[in-house]
Amino acid sequence: MATDTDDTPVAWGVIGCGRIAQQFCADMSWAHNGVVRAVASRTLAKAQHFAERHHIDNAYGSYQQLLDDPSIEVVYIATPHVFHCQQSIQALKRSKAVVCEKPIAVNLYECQQLFQVARCEKVYVMEAMWSYFLPAIKQTKAWIDKGVIGELRCIEASFGFVAPRDLQGRHFNKALGGGSLYDIGIYPLAMAAFLLGEFETSWCVENMVTNHGVDSEVSFTAQTQHVQLSFCCSFNRVLANELVITGSKGRITVPDFWQAKGCQYWLNDGSGDAFIDQTQGLGYQHEAIQVAKDIRKQRTQSNVMTLSRSLWLQQQMEKIRSELIKS
Structure with a gap:
């Protein structure tokens, strides 16, 4: 080597x-x-x-x-x-x-x-x-670590689009590991861990839609470290597709957070700032x-992106999936 x-x-x-x-x-x-x-x-x-x-x-x-x-x-x-x-x-x-x-x-x-x-x-x-390596996501974390928006109160994220209804394709084919949770629901979970570290919590599945034997839409929430988590992933519809982090002093928004090209924050007093990633490519x-x-x-x-983080993500998705089965 x-x-x-x-x-x-x-x-x-x-x-x-x-x-x-x-x-x-x-x-x-x-x-x-x-x-x-x-x-x-x-x-x-x-x-x-x-x-x-x-x-x-x-x-x-x-x-x-x-x-x-x-x-x-x-x-x-x-x-x-x-x-x-x-x-x-x-x-x-x-x-x-x-x-x-x-x-x-x-x-x-x-x-x-x-x-x-x-x-x-x-x-x-x-x-x-x-997503962890994107400049806009790193800037978001830097703002939070500096206490720009104060004590974290809530993290919300959604990722949804209308996936092709191809039963042989990866989205809806159970044999290929289809389903919205593992395909795109992993991104909100990863963002929560990136901002908070790995944490222990129980998940509440508020809504679940199945198509062709796979979860085509899932809404799931949790409370951890005094922070409310609210996430949704969908193959059925276009969602807001943004990450919103609310703190005691203001909030940060990251459009298309999984492929973020920018982020911005607003403080409670009306001031704010924005970051635009000028690098080329996706x-x-x-x-x-x-x-x-x-x-x-x-x-x-x-x-x-440590091995511990990957194991944590698998643990959380299995917890959520177990709640899906109960639903």
């Missing part, structure tokens, strides 16, 4: 050729310390088309071929949820660092097994919670840049 003084760009391989993989590779144009060297799909033609579009040197018609490529240092996994754990383990056992799209597993047991392999192999692994490069730094420093996990 390269030493922490090595400034050679980290070589990435991408597994999966869907929308998120497309966005990730497009944003890698602005990652100075990393380059995508290979892409793999279940069909060679799809991989070749993807590689041509993103100017990637190597295209493979199987995931195993990419894992066998000795030049690849880190693998970005962007396949449907149910494949994340198995593919991550396969990559780790080939001594490839792993950045896996969220959710990194579909249950707590899978997550624990995956991280056990990572510890045994002593190889880097991180759940791709890219924002995946911020995550990739930090991962490359971690790998060059021979770390086995991120100190931003």
Whole structure:
């Protein structure tokens, strides 16, 4: 493995050729310390088309071929949820660092097994919670840490859109880990943990809509550390799609918080301020840049999106899912 003084760009391989993989590779144009060297799909033609579009040197018609490529240092996994754990383990056992799209597993047991392999192999692994690395989210946290809006009172977040009613697609296909909670409900949970740290609480599921055997919409609330949490995720309708943090002195709003490009605050006296992210791209490069730094420093996990945080997220989603079953 390269030493922490090595400034050679980290070589990435991408597994999966869907929308998120497309966005990730497009944003890698602005990652100075990393380059995508290979892409793999279940069909060679799809991989070749993807590689041509993103100017990637190597295209493979199987995931195993990419894992066998000795030049690849880190693998970005962007396949449907149910494949994340198995593919991550396969990559780790080939001594490839792993950045896996969220959710990194579909249950707590899978997550624990995956991280056990990572510890045994002593190889880097991180759940791709890219939102944590966005400048606007970091600015939001800085305002809160400085006490700009005072003592936190409430965190509200919603993420909703009208998903295609394709029963073979990942949103509504139970066999692919479909459902709004694991796909997009994880983002409000992740934001709560980013702002408050990992906490113990019980969740109340206030509303749940099912379509085709999966949760297509979930509203869930909790109280922790004197802060009220109120979240909603939906595949059925467009929601406000923002993060609102209310404190004793004012509030912060973050539009489209999972891919935030800006944030602003208003104080009770009418004053306020705003932050606009001027960097190019959607924002995946911020995550990739930090991962490359971690790998060059021979770390086995991120100190931003830790393994503990991923386990916590799985625990919370299982709690919420258990309430869904009772509903």
